[in-house]
Amino acid sequence: MNFRTTYRVGFLIVALSICVVATAQTPAPAPKAPKPPAAPQVVTIIHRLNGLKMFRLLLRSEQVQSIDALDSAFNLMDDVHTNVIAGLAMDDGETIAAWLPEADVEFGPPVVAFPAAPRPPKSPRVFSLFDGPDVSVIGADGKQVPAKYIGLDAATGLSILRLENKNVVSAGVIKDEPVNSGDSVLLFGPEPVTKTRPVLARMGAIEGRVENVMLAPSGGIARFKVSAAKLSKANIGGVAVNQAGDTIGIIDGLEGNEASILPAALIKRAAQRVLERQASVPRPWLGVKGEAVAALKLDQIQNHGWEMTRAAALVGKHRGILLTSIVPGSPAERAELRAGDVILKVDDKDIQTADEFTWWLEQAGPSSSVEFTVVRPDRPVEWALNVKLSGMLDQWSRVNWRSRFPSMKGFWLIDQGIETIALKPLVALQLGTTPGLLVVYVDPVAAAFEAGLEPGDVIQTINGKPVSAFRTTPNSDLYTFEVVRKKQKRVVKVPAKKK
Amino acid sequence: MRKTNCKQIRRELDELMLGEAWSAVATEHLRECAECREFHVQQTKLRKIVGSLGTVEAPADFDFRLRARLAKDASSAPIYWRLVRGGMVAAAMAVVVLMGLVVVRDAMRQGENPGEVAQKPEVHQPVKPDQTPPAVREEKQSDNVVAAATPYTIRKIRPAQVDYKKRPLSSFAMSSTRASVLNGTEPAGMSTAFPIDSSVQPFTVSLEDGRGNAKTISVPTVSFGSQRIVQGGNQFAPKRDW
Numbered sequence: 001m002n003f004r005t006t007y008r009v010g011f012l013i014v015a016l017s018i019c020v021v022a023t024a025q026t027p028a029p030a031p032k033a034p035k036p037p038a039a040p041q042v043v044t045i046i047h048r049l050n051g052l053k054m055f056r057l058l059l060r061s062e063q064v065q066s067i068d069a070l071d072s073a074f075n076l077m078d079d080v081h082t083n084v085i086a087g088l089a090m091d092d093g094e095t096i097a098a099w100l101p102e103a104d105v106e107f108g109p110p111v112v113a114f115p116a117a118p119r120p121p122k123s124p125r126v127f128s129l130f131d132g133p134d135v136s137v138i139g140a141d142g143k144q145v146p147a148k149y150i151g152l153d154a155a156t157g158l159s160i161l162r163l164e165n166k167n168v169v170s171a172g173v174i175k176d177e178p179v180n181s182g183d184s185v186l187l188f189g190p191e192p193v194t195k196t197r198p199v200l201a202r203m204g205a206i207e208g209r210v211e212n213v214m215l216a217p218s219g220g221i222a223r224f225k226v227s228a229a230k231l232s233k234a235n236i237g238g239v240a241v242n243q244a245g246d247t248i249g250i251i252d253g254l255e256g257n258e259a260s261i262l263p264a265a266l267i268k269r270a271a272q273r274v275l276e277r278q279a280s281v282p283r284p285w286l287g288v289k290g291e292a293v294a295a296l297k298l299d300q301i302q303n304h305g306w307e308m309t310r311a312a313a314l315v316g317k318h319r320g321i322l323l324t325s326i327v328p329g330s331p332a333e334r335a336e337l338r339a340g341d342v343i344l345k346v347d348d349k350d351i352q353t354a355d356e357f358t359w360w361l362e363q364a365g366p367s368s369s370v371e372f373t374v375v376r377p378d379r380p381v382e383w384a385l386n387v388k389l390s391g392m393l394d395q396w397s398r399v400n401w402r403s404r405f406p407s408m409k410g411f412w413l414i415d416q417g418i419e420t421i422a423l424k425p426l427v428a429l430q431l432g433t434t435p436g437l438l439v440v441y442v443d444p445v446a447a448a449f450e451a452g453l454e455p456g457d458v459i460q461t462i463n464g465k466p467v468s469a470f471r472t473t474p475n476s477d478l479y480t481f482e483v484v485r486k487k488q489k490r491v492v493k494v495p496a497k498k499k
Numbered sequence: 500m501r502k503t504n505c506k507q508i509r510r511e512l513d514e515l516m517l518g519e520a521w522s523a524v525a526t527e528h529l530r531e532c533a534e535c536r537e538f539h540v541q542q543t544k545l546r547k548i549v550g551s552l553g554t555v556e557a558p559a560d561f562d563f564r565l566r567a568r569l570a571k572d573a574s575s576a577p578i579y580w581r582l583v584r585g586g587m588v589a590a591a592m593a594v595v596v597l598m599g600l601v602v603v604r605d606a607m608r609q610g611e612n613p614g615e616v617a618q619k620p621e622v623h624q625p626v627k628p629d630q631t632p633p634a635v636r637e638e639k640q641s642d643n644v645v646a647a648a649t650p651y652t653i654r655k656i657r658p659a660q661v662d663y664k665k666r667p668l669s670s671f672a673m674s675s676t677r678a679s680v681l682n683g684t685e686p687a688g689m690s691t692a693f694p695i696d697s698s699v700q701p702f703t704v705s706l707e708d709g710r711g712n713a714k715t716i717s718v719p720t721v722s723f724g725s726q727r728i729v730q731g732g733n734q735f736a737p738k739r740d741w
Contacts, residue, residue, distance in 0.1 A: 010601050017594040046695065054702060054718065068713060069705035080702035082721045084695055101725040142691035189724060193692045199721050202692040234724030286741045354739055361741055 040170035041247055042188040042203060042239045044138040045087040045098045045147075045161070051076040052455050053105045055421050056440040060104060066422035067438075070430055076456055079134070084201055085237040086189040087137060088247055090271055091174055093167040096137055096147060097267050099237035099250055100159040103152050104393075106133040135161055139169035140203070151280035153270035154393045155362045156262055157252055160274040174247045176265045179224050183210040187228060187251065187259065189238030206230065208240070211258060217349065217356050218363065221263040224249065231259055282391030284366045287330020292354045293342060294318040304340035305377035320344045320375070321357045335387040337374070344382060345373035366391030413437070416479075416494065417446025423458060433484045436460040437467050451494040457483040504528055505535055512539050697721045 049057065051074055058064040074080070087098035133149035145168045147161040163169065186205045193200040208228030216222035226240060231254055240249040240261050249261035273281045293301065293314050301311040301322060314320060320342040326332045345351060346360040347370055364370045368389055375382045413420055420437035428435045437459040442449045459467055461482040481492040508528045512535075515521055521529075529536050697720040705715040 006601060006604075010598055013594060013598045013601070017591050017598060044693070048696075051702070058704070058706065064706040064708060066707045067704060068707055069715075071700070071703040073700055074702065074704075078698060079696075080698050080720075081718050082695060082697045084721060084723050085725065099725060101722075138693055140691070142693040144693070191723060192721075199695040199697055200692045201695050201723070232724070236725035238724070284741075289740050291739055357741065 039186070039188050039205075039239065039241045039245055039247070040140040041089045041174075042241070043087045043089050043096060043140070043169050044190040044201065044203065045083075045085050045096065045100065046136045046138065046144070047083040047085070047100050047102060048079045048134040049081045049083075049102060049105065050134070051078055051080050052440055053102075054080050055438065056419060057102060057105045059419060059421055059440060064421060066424055067427045068424050070427055072430075074430070076431065084190050086203075086239050086250075087161070088174070088239050088250060088267065089137075089139075089169050089171040090268070091171050093171045094163045094165075095271055095275065096161040096163065097158050097250065097271050098161065099157055099252060100135075101237070103149075103159045106149055106152075106159075137161070137163060137169060143168075145169065150278060151274045152393060153274050153281050154283035154391075155273075155281070156266060156270040158250070158262070158267065158270045160271050174264045174268060176220070176263075177242060177244075177246050177248050179210055179213055179221060179242075179248055179263065181210050181213055184208070184243055185210060185226055185248065186241045187226065187235060187238045188241060189235055189251075191234070205241075206235070208259065214355060217359055220265055222266075222355055222359060224261050224263065225255070225258040226251075226261055227258050231257060235259060280393055282366045282393045284361045284364055284368065284389040285331065285392035286361065286387065286389055287327035287332040288323045288337065289325045290321045290323040290343075290354075290357075292352065292357075293320045293322050294352055295354070296322060306340070307377065310377070314342060314375075318352055319350060321351055321354065331387055331390050335385055337372075337385070337387070338376070340377050342375045343372045344375060345371075347371050348373075361389065364389065416448050416496075417443030418448050418453065420459065428458065432487055433458045434460060436484070439483075447496075448492070448494045451492050453481060453483070453492045453494065454485065457481075457485050457490075457492075459483050505532060508532070508535055509538055512542060695721055 055064075055067070081102075083100065083102055085098055085100060087096045089096055135147050135149050136144050137147045138144045146164045148164060150160045150162050152159050185208050187208050188203055188205045190201045191204040193202050206228050208226040211225045211227045213224040214222045228235075233254065236251050236254060236259075238251045238259075239247060240251065240259075242248050247264055247267075249263045250267055251259045252262045253260040296315070298308070298311055298315055301314060302308060304322060304324070306314070323332070323337060323339055323341045323343065325339050326337055343351060343357070346357065347364070349356075349360055351357050351360070361370070366389060370387055370389060372385045372387060373382055374385050418439060419441040420439050423431070423433070423435055423438050425435045431438075435458075439453060439455050439457045439459060441455055442453050459481050461467065463476060463480050464482075477496050479494045479496060481494060483490050483492055505528075508525050511521060511525050529539065699720070701720055702718040703715065704718075705713065707713050
């Protein structure tokens with residue numbers, strides 16, 4: 001054997017030994033886990049808010065009457081916040097359902113009369129500063145496509161969007177799949193990959209287990225709960241998918257370590273409601289707060305004026321909803337319901353839980369009449385009461401916004417469909433305008449909209465008087481607003497809304 | 500006294516965030532002390548440089564997953580696999596020892612026959628890179644110079660011949676492109692990371708709530724899920740409220 005041959009053999013031996021050592025160091029193969037299902041129907045929604053919408057959001061959050069200072073980089077037209085949340089591509093290839101947390105800045109007055117027809121704007125005019133909702137959708141392939149915001153389904157809290165082009169994201173079939181306790185599910189939702197700029201995100205998933213399935217009184221599933229590790233509010237809006245990859249629901253709330261899931265059938269129904277109207281659909285509103293008698297202790301019922309034996313009888317029957325407060329001016333107050341009353345039935349259906357009460361009110365729908373069977377602490381017999389429900393989009397109407405306009409006492413701009421925030425002098429200077437009331441929203445069906453008032457305008461005087469001068473309602477059929485728009489003074493004449 | 504002041508002031512400057520205003524005492528001191536001014540300038544430059552670098556963060560459950568994997572490696576491997584692995588290590592060691600012996604023997608023989616070494620330069624003609632495609636070239640070379648080729652030759656010419664692509668290393672920071680997925684599940688087709696356009700800095704506003712209370716709030720540029728960005732915000736479909 002000469003040197004070259006020996007060297008070649010040696011080289012082969014070295015290579016072989018390296019392979020052997022490498023194999024020996026390789027850990028034992030892990031037992032194969034079942035491949036998780038793909039869920040291309042889960043998309044990511046990007047909802048951007050510009051400065052003006054952010055002001056509106058602050059106004060609606062009860063935190064603000066006036067802006068005192070702003071950071072130097074602020075601009076009304078610039079995007080100041082981006083919300084990233086999961087969405088569900090429905091099987092028609094163009095509808096997306098998502099639980100957008102800031103959806104309330106995108107629609108009009110919270111309390112709406114509920115006509116059969118939607119409320120289209122009288123004018124096709126589009127505001128320069130309030131170009132409508134800025135939403136887009138990112139599909140499973142990472143491509144971003146534009147979408148149009150159609151409306152909110154207030155009963156479920158779901159926002160319904162429409163893709164501008166059909167079938168640009170993968171849509172999954174949404175079946176009314178059975179859900180059973182103990183089932184394994186995956187909860188999909190976008191999550192940040194990097195915290196530094198540029199912000200990267202990707203669709204992630206966590207495993208969960210169905211703990212509890214609540215059946216609807218009229219059949220089907222009303223809600224179900226899923227337990228999972230590391231649940232947080234960031235998971236709300238996430239899409240629940242079963243092991244076969246089928247959508248089974250959207251997370252609409254958290255209760256401790258459990259996520260409350262809105263089932264697929266209710267998502268489909270919500271989308272139908274909004275698409276039929278092509279606008280937001282309010283939820284039925286009675287104007288009460290309460291709790292199921294079955295969930296209360298005897299003394300809690302007695303605290304609402306119930307005598308002990310009758311309270312014990314109520315607790316023993318596990319029936320009814322005890323009303324703990326009534327909203328002034330609400331349908332409940334108009335029907336003379338009082339705190340302490342117990343609603344036993346809705347349209348002859350016995351009520352035992354809060355979820356059942358919610359269910360039957362939602363089945364009745366907004367602007368419908370329902371018949372309650374009621375008992376009262378000082379009235380020995382139960383009686384029937386007809387109540388006409390109204391509709392409500394969100395909780396904002398419950399805010400006592402009138403008290404936030406002390407300088408405008410008696411003159412409720414909000415009644416004219418105009419939402420404003422006061423600007424302090426320094427802020428006005430920064431925004432290149434003058435102190436006054438910054439218009440953050442104008443209802444597209446209000447006379448002010450028709451007259452040409454726009455979000456971004458700063459109201460300086462009304463009928464020739466500074467806005468701060470009003471202590472009583474100006475008694476006039478026509479309001480003349482002197483406003484500043486893009487550093488130019490303008491006059492906008494708005495006919496008063498007829499009461 | 501001055502030294503103590505410098506120390507205190509530098510500590511304060513050190514603890515400040517970039518762009519954060521310092522105290523009146525520090526301002527006064529900086530006006531007088533050139534050394535501290537220089538210190539502050541240098542420190543600010545350094546922070547800006549460091550701040551401009553992107554950070555790489557491990558996934559939130561990195562620690563948990565690492566521990567779990569270590570524990571799994573130590574305990575969960577099947578017994579037969581451990582035996583096989585032990586045997587393989589022993590075999591590998593034996594082969595290495597054997598190879599060492601062969602190499603030593605060759606080295607000794609090489610010393611005995613220097614004429615063979617003198618012939619090497621004739622054989623080691625590097626092949627021109629543009630002769631053939633890389634994958635084919637190695638085969639041709641082995642055909643042509645099979646008698647003369649040595650490991651030295653291969654080692655020298657390989658980088659020039661082969662269009663060598665750097666492979667991704669196992670230590671590549673995957674955390675910068677992937678988010679954590681619990682239990683190691685990675686849904687097929689759902690792992691594409693995508694950029695989110697957002698404003699550069701958080702929106703900060705000072706406001707009055709109408710009851711004489713003033714406050715300053717800062718809104719993050721990006722939020723995920725339904726985390727409300729302002730307190731006391733709206734609530735959709737509230738419970739126990741009809």
